[in-house]
Amino acid sequence: MPKVDYALMYVTDDSIKDDNSFFHILEASLKGGATIIQLREKTCDTQTFYQRAVRCKEICEKYYVPLLINDRLDIALAIDADGVHIGQTDIPYAVARRLLGKSKIIGLSVSNKEQAEQPNAQAADYIGISPIFSTNTKTTDLAQPLGILGLKEIRQIYKKPIVCIGGIHKDNTQEIIANGADGIAVVSAISNAEDPEAATKELKEIVCKTGTN
Template sequence: MPKVDYALMYVTDDSIKEDNSFFQILEAALKGGATIIQLREKSCDTATFYKRALHCKTLCNTYKIPLIINDRLDIALAIDADGVHIGQSDMPYDVARRLMGNSKIIGLSVSNKYQAVKEDAKSADYIGISPIFSTNTKTTDLAEPLGLSGLKEIREFYKKPIVCIGGIHKDNTKEIIANGADGIAVVSAISKADNPEAATSELKKIVCKTGTN
């Protein structure tokens, strides 16, 4: 598998139902320096999800940025996405790996240190600490925020990439990276920004500058 840059993951905003706006923001994120895209759709039908995924794949290919699909292995397989991101209640990791193959990215959400020490987490290509801080983007089934102390605790024993999501913005990105994360995943910090491309670029600079210190 080629080396993946997890510095800045833009997780698409499924509250944006209008396709033109949705894809304008996605392309702005790509232009601004997002290093990986996660397509997340929690409420649309399969046909709509598939069409969005195809368009996302075309855009990501243009910018040579990997696209992963949240939860839906069938969509990921249908469009030959670069990988999937699964949660604790989604398809088991070993099944996802068997279906996706060894060349694809598989990320796993963890919300505490006990999930991070399990074999699934060790086998995944990266873990997503979710949530790191409180967030309004996902309103159901959220665990208590792990915070920087939880991140530091997991970083001590988890050797693969860690991406944090939840309540992340330009003012707390530096401390997340400084405390051991390899990257951040954001939704509204980009999708709700007045200038999504500039917002992406600013986040990317903070991540890269902090990561080299």
């Protein structure tokens, strides 16, 4: 598998129903330096998800940036995405790996140290600590935020890349990277920004500067 840069993952905002706005923000994030994209659709029908995925792949390929599909292995297979991001209650990691093959990226959400110690997490290409801080982006049953202390505990027992998501913005990104995360995943910090490209660029610069210190 090629080396993946997990510095800045833009997770698409499924509250944006207008495709023009949706893809404008996606491309702005890529111009600003997003290193990986995760297409997340929780409410639309399968056909709409598929159509967005096809277009997302075309845009991501133009910028040579990997595209992951959230949860939906069928969509990932249908468009030959670069991988999937799955949660604790989604399709088991072993099944996803068998169907996707060894060359694809598989990330797994974890909400505590115990989940990070499990075989699924240890086998995944990266884990997403979710949530690191409180967030309003996801409205369904979220675990308690792990915070910096939780990140540091997981970093001690997890050797592969860690990406944090949840309540992340330019003012707390440095702290996250300084305490062991390899990257951040953001939704509203980009999608709700007045200038998504500039917001992405600013976040990327913080991640890269902190990561080299």
